[in-house]
Amino acid sequence: MKLLTFGASLRKGSFNKQLIRAVVPIMQNFNGVEISHIDFADFRMPVYDGDLEVSEGLPESTQKLAQAIHAADALIISTPEYNASIPGSFKNAVDWISRDKSNPLDKKFLLLLAASPGALGGVRCFPHVKVTFEELGTYVYPKVFALSKAHEAFDVNGRLKDVATQERLQGLLKGYLSFVQTYLKNQ
Amino acid sequence: MKLLTFGASLRKGSFNKQLIRAVVPIMQNFNGVEISHIDFADFRMPVYDGDLEVSEGLPESTQKLAQAIHAADALIISTPEYNASIPGSFKNAVDWISRDKSNPLDKKFLLLLAASPGALGGVRCFPHVKVTFEELGTYVYPKVFALSKAHEAFDVNGRLKDVATQERLQGLLKGYLSFVQTYLKNQ
Amino acid sequence: MKLLTFGASLRKGSFNKQLIRAVVPIMQNFNGVEISHIDFADFRMPVYDGDLEVSEGLPESTQKLAQAIHAADALIISTPEYNASIPGSFKNAVDWISRDKSNPLDKKFLLLLAASPGALGGVRCFPHVKVTFEELGTYVYPKVFALSKAHEAFDVNGRLKDVATQERLQGLLKGYLSFVQTYLKNQ
Amino acid sequence: MKLLTFGASLRKGSFNKQLIRAVVPIMQNFNGVEISHIDFADFRMPVYDGDLEVSEGLPESTQKLAQAIHAADALIISTPEYNASIPGSFKNAVDWISRDKSNPLDKKFLLLLAASPGALGGVRCFPHVKVTFEELGTYVYPKVFALSKAHEAFDVNGRLKDVATQERLQGLLKGYLSFVQTYLKNQ
Numbered sequence: 074m075k076l077l078t079f080g081a082s083l084r085k086g087s088f089n090k091q092l093i094r095a096v097v098p099i100m101q102n103f104n105g106v107e108i109s110h111i112d113f114a115d116f117r118m119p120v121y122d123g124d125l126e127v128s129e130g131l132p133e134s135t136q137k138l139a140q141a142i143h144a145a146d147a148l149i150i151s152t153p154e155y156n157a158s159i160p161g162s163f164k165n166a167v168d169w170i171s172r173d174k175s176n177p178l179d180k181k182f183l184l185l186l187a188a189s190p191g192a193l194g195g196v197r198c199f200p201h202v203k204v205t206f207e208e209l210g211t212y213v214y215p216k217v218f219a220l221s222k223a224h225e226a227f228d229v230n231g232r233l234k235d236v237a238t239q240e241r242l243q244g245l246l247k248g249y250l251s252f253v254q255t256y257l258k259n260q
Numbered sequence: 261m262k263l264l265t266f267g268a269s270l271r272k273g274s275f276n277k278q279l280i281r282a283v284v285p286i287m288q289n290f291n292g293v294e295i296s297h298i299d300f301a302d303f304r305m306p307v308y309d310g311d312l313e314v315s316e317g318l319p320e321s322t323q324k325l326a327q328a329i330h331a332a333d334a335l336i337i338s339t340p341e342y343n344a345s346i347p348g349s350f351k352n353a354v355d356w357i358s359r360d361k362s363n364p365l366d367k368k369f370l371l372l373l374a375a376s377p378g379a380l381g382g383v384r385c386f387p388h389v390k391v392t393f394e395e396l397g398t399y400v401y402p403k404v405f406a407l408s409k410a411h412e413a414f415d416v417n418g419r420l421k422d423v424a425t426q427e428r429l430q431g432l433l434k435g436y437l438s439f440v441q442t443y444l445k446n447q
Numbered sequence: 448m449k450l451l452t453f454g455a456s457l458r459k460g461s462f463n464k465q466l467i468r469a470v471v472p473i474m475q476n477f478n479g480v481e482i483s484h485i486d487f488a489d490f491r492m493p494v495y496d497g498d499l500e501v502s503e504g505l506p507e508s509t510q511k512l513a514q515a516i517h518a519a520d521a522l523i524i525s526t527p528e529y530n531a532s533i534p535g536s537f538k539n540a541v542d543w544i545s546r547d548k549s550n551p552l553d554k555k556f557l558l559l560l561a562a563s564p565g566a567l568g569g570v571r572c573f574p575h576v577k578v579t580f581e582e583l584g585t586y587v588y589p590k591v592f593a594l595s596k597a598h599e600a601f602d603v604n605g606r607l608k609d610v611a612t613q614e615r616l617q618g619l620l621k622g623y624l625s626f627v628q629t630y631l632k633n634q
Numbered sequence: 635m636k637l638l639t640f641g642a643s644l645r646k647g648s649f650n651k652q653l654i655r656a657v658v659p660i661m662q663n664f665n666g667v668e669i670s671h672i673d674f675a676d677f678r679m680p681v682y683d684g685d686l687e688v689s690e691g692l693p694e695s696t697q698k699l700a701q702a703i704h705a706a707d708a709l710i711i712s713t714p715e716y717n718a719s720i721p722g723s724f725k726n727a728v729d730w731i732s733r734d735k736s737n738p739l740d741k742k743f744l745l746l747l748a749a750s751p752g753a754l755g756g757v758r759c760f761p762h763v764k765v766t767f768e769e770l771g772t773y774v775y776p777k778v779f780a781l782s783k784a785h786e787a788f789d790v791n792g793r794l795k796d797v798a799t800q801e802r803l804q805g806l807l808k809g810y811l812s813f814v815q816t817y818l819k820n821q
Contacts, residue, residue: 084684120681120723121716123645155682157769158762159719161726162681168722192595193567200574201719201762203394204387207402208718212439215394221566252399252443259445271497307494307536308529310458342495344582345575346532348539349494355535379782380754387761388532388575395531408753577768578761581776586813589768626773630813632820 074254076100076108077145081152081163083114088188088223089151094231096149096186099243103250111141113166121168135169139177142170147182147253149246152202154187154195159202167205179210182256184249187219188226194219214249218242261441263287263295264332268339268350270301275375275410276338281418283336283373286430290437298328300353308355322356326364329357334369334440336433339389341374341382346389358396366397369443371436374406375413381406401436405429448628450474450482451519455526455537457488462562462597463525468605470523470560473617477624485515487540495542509543513551516544521556521627523620526576528561528569533576545583553584556630558623561593562600568593588623592616635815637661637669638706642713642724644675649749649784650712655792657710657747660804664811672702674727682729696730700738703731708743708814710807713763715748715756720763732770740771743817745810748780749787755780775810779803 078097080090093110100106116134119125131139142148153160170178183206187195196219203213218241220226226233233239265284267277280297287293303321306312318326329335340347357365370393374382383406390400405428407413413420420426452471454464467484474480490508493499505513516522527534544552557580561569570593577587592615594600600607607613639658641651654671661667677695680686692700703709714721731739744767748756757780764774779802781787787794794800 082684083681083686087684114683117681120644120678120726121721122675122723123643123648125644155725155729156732156766158766159725160682161722161724161729162683163722164716164720164725165681165722168716171717193570196567197570197574197765200387200391200571201765203390204758204762205717205719207390207400210402212399212402213394215397215399256439256443259442269497270494270499274497301496304494307457307491307539308534309488309536310456310461312457342538342542343545343579345579346538347495348535348537348542349496350535351529351533351538352494352535355529358530380757383754383758384578384761387758388578391571391575392530392532574761574765577764581764581774584776586773586776587768589771589773626817629820630817 074106074147074257075145076106076147076149077141078108078110078149079113081113081150081160083117083162087153088190088220089153091227091231092186092188092220092223093149093151095227095233096242096246099246100250105254106250109141109145116166118166118169121165126172131169131172135173138166139170139173139175142177142181143175145181146257149184149186151186151188152195152198154189154198157197159198159205164205171209176209178206180212182212182214182253184214185217187217188223190222190224192221194221194223214252216245216248218245261293261334261437261444262332263293263334263336264328265295265297265336266300268300268337268347270304270349274340275377275407276340278414278418279373279375279407279410280336280338282414282420283429283433286433287437292441293437296328296332303353305353305356308352313359318356318359322360325353326357326360326362329364329368330362332368333444336371336373338373338375339382339385341376341385344384346385346392351392354392363396365393367399369399369401369440371401372404374404375410377409377411379408381408381410401439403432403435405432448480448521448624448631449519450480450521450523451515452482452484452523453487455487455524455534457491457536461527462564462594463527465601465605466560466562466594466597467523467525469601469607470616470620473620474624479628480624483515483519490540492540492543495539500546505543505546509547512540513544513547513549516551516555517549519555520631523558523560525560525562526569526572528563528572531571533572533579538579541579550583552580554586556586556588556627558588559591561591562597564596564598566595568595568597588626590619590622592619635667635708635811635818636706637667637708637710638672638702639669639710640672640674642674642711642721644678644723648714649751649781650714652788652792653747653749653781653784654710654712656788656794657803657807660807661811666815667811670702670706677727679727679730682726687733692730692734696734699727700731700734700736703738703742704736706742707818710745710747712747712749713756713759715750715759718758720759720766725766728766737770739767741773743773743775743814745775746778748778749784751783751785753782755782755784775813777806777809779806
């Protein structure tokens with residue numbers, strides 16, 4: 074199973090980047106998982122503009138991200154919540170990706186995580202993020218994980234301090250892995 | 261693959277019942293599909309009330325619907341849209357089902373359809389219906405089908421008159437079937 | 448300003464009934480507010496069924512709730528969250544009300560609260576509840592209040608124990624009141 | 635009443651720009667409406683990045699749009715639907731605006747329109763757009779207008795060809811105007 078992971082934030086100190094970095098070693102523990110971990114900031118795109126698309130085509134960064142998605146069977150994305158919904162920056166990238174004629178997100182699996190310093194952990198963004206990926210044909214895993222008080226959640230080694238939270242995350246990752254692998258074995 | 265199908269309406273002349281009845285013969289054409297088609301009106305439940313649950317437990321109709329879901333691998337439900345969202349009657353049934361300790365909707369597959377006499381075909385209810393099933397662990401298929409002008413859509417034999425619409429529905433059903441069967445082969 | 452208040456739960460010990468009962472004395476402190484506080488359980492309705500509506504018309508309880516809404520300028524409703532969305536029981540009541548030809552919810556003001564024993568306080572139900580009321584023409588106040596850990600939130604006199612929470616609620620109620628009163632003065 | 639209007643698209647030939655241009659003369663017919671019509675493309679912003687905000691502050695275009703919103707009592711925005719939700723480009727602008735400490739969208743009125751060449755007219759984006767503005771304290775008008783088949787909807791003078799559609803739009807605009815003016819008269 075080829076897994077693509079990233080935190081959907083451009084900010085260097087992003088809590089979502091921290092969370093997804095904590096996910097990578099857990100996933101690497103599982104058999105048969107080959108991880109491609111990317112930095113969302115390496116795929117900066119201009120703000121989508123239909124005229125720009127007509128005159129210049131898809132940005133190189135969009136094409137590269139599309140290829141990374143193409144090469145993957147499944148994704149895990151940790152996303153911030155901005156103003157109770159999906160960040161414009163993340164939605165903008167998905168809007169660009171959706172203009173790739175091959176529609177790389179179709180029939181890919183996706184697990185969504187979120188992290189925020191608030192008490193809700195970014196949980197309100199999920200329905201908005203799901204709607205767009207489902208529109209594009211992505212098999213969005215029903216269960217999600219939201220990390221509240223993310224500014225206090227990690228130790229100096231980037232691991233989740235709270236054992237119960239760690240176990241909740243591990244259980245989710247295991248469930249997702251098992252779902253995707255069951256499907257892939259027979260394709 | 262054991263498939264449970266119903267139209268999530270109590271009304272006898274429901275367009276959603278008509279649509280799901282048009283789906284049954286299409287699905288029966290596919291190999292390996294065993295259909296259990298039920299009438300939602302045979303599972304009438306009281307309005308959910310926590311005190312009623314404590315004093316009397318789950319209604320027999322809830323238990324029977326829970327068993328029907330348990331026995332299935334996958335569901336196809338055609339739902340009306342009431343006031344831009346899920347019908348209270350349908351949500352009430354799901355709320356009751358969710359109180360069954362075995363959580364029969366967990367890890368089941370679900371394809372959602374909708375039909376309405378309006379121009380939007382009930383499309384606005386999907387995000388609301390999906391949120392609840394996903395919360396319960398159901399693998400909701402990302403693509404959906406909304407039948408607009410449902411009062412003019414069927415011929416006297418209950419088939420969809422419009423060929424393009426029929427083909428769009430068939431394509432969706434085939435995609436769903438293929439997804440679920442690929443998964444189930446390995447279980 | 449005539450204000451109608453209720454907790455959208457049938458259960459006697461409902462946290463939402465507790466929360467709305469804590470709201471009533473706060474609102475009574477404000478000048479010019481005349482409160483009609485009702486018990487949602489006094490307006491029990493059957494599960495909506497289009498055939499039932501045709502044969503028997505609107506239930507008496509629906510008509511009475513419609514009248515109570517008609518008589519009000521503004522509403523405050525505290526709603527549970529069931530399975531990440533609006534309770535079927537509450538949606539069912541709104542679906543029935545929407546069948547009243549006079550559409551009593553049109554041009555009424557509404558403030559939404561929620562309470563739950565969980566950490567999220569029911570916050571995920573708001574978008575779903577709002578969609579339906581807005582479809583019916585209700586002026587839904589943008590800001591909301593979600594009470595988490597509701598089982599520990601009240602003292603023996605039914606007041607919110609936590610002062611910061613109390614002040615947050617009071618600020619919201621004051622803002623809502625001010626908005627509605629400004630509008631009504633000129634009608 | 636000071637009204638700010640724009641189509642939330644960067645594309646020159648945008649259907650939403652056409653729709654909002656058709657709205658302006660209708661609103662100018664009403665007494666007491668002073669319109670400031672802007673082109674969203676004159677306020678191009680970079681993709682939001684928290685590090686960029688820290689190092690450079692708000693972009694000049696954000697500040698100018700924030701000032702235009704500050705100067706208005708009410709807004710009418712026509713928005714495209716991208717991938718069943720809010721365009722990333724539009725959400726990105728709102729995310730930037732939300733970082734202005736004065737929160738210019740708080741307590742402003744907003745009417746949402748949408749236009750698309752499809753049969754749904756962009757109707758699926760509304761719940762997502764509303765959630766974000768309501769989070770920011772904007773009084774979002776409950777009723778909306780979605781123009782389907784927008785590529786065939788306008789005559790050479792930019793007016794809506796279909797009389798019933800025109801009347802539906804005019805009725806909505808009148809209702810919105812009346813709501814806002816009633817409120818403003820007494821402030």
